[in-house]
Amino acid sequence: MRALGPAGRLVAFSSGGGVIDAYELLVRGASAISFQMAAIARGEPETYARWRDELWDLYRDGTLRTRVHAEIPLAEAARAHELTESRSAIGKIILRP
Structure with a gap:
């Protein structure tokens, strides 16, 4: 919000969790919008399929890229869990054998 x-x-x-202060949105003249792909897939399967295909096209042509926060050896899986639980990682955490 800051x-x-x-x-x-x-x-x-x-579904990152947390609470949004509606009053703070109001006094800033701001707004919030959200969506969940799982809900769209259940309720609007045609829309979901179209969006999915468009996203895959963007990924394939390089417009969208996967952000990797860390690559961690499997032997250090506990560290990967700590990163996930702390919510400090921005991007994927990859465990390597």
């Missing part, structure tokens, strides 16, 4: 400017829009596209 990064949200006046009349800004908060877009939530995952």
Whole structure:
């Protein structure tokens, strides 16, 4: 919320948890919008299929890239769990054999 400017829009596209202060949105003249792909897949399968195909096309042509936060040896899996639980990782955590 601190990064949200006046009349800004908060877009939530995952289940990251936490609570959004509706009053803070109101006094900033801001708004929030969210969606969950699983809900769209269940309720609007045609929309989901179209979006999925468009996203795969963007990934294949390099427009979308996977961000990797860390590659960690499997022997250090506990460290990967700590990163995940601390919510400090931005991107994927890859465990290597």
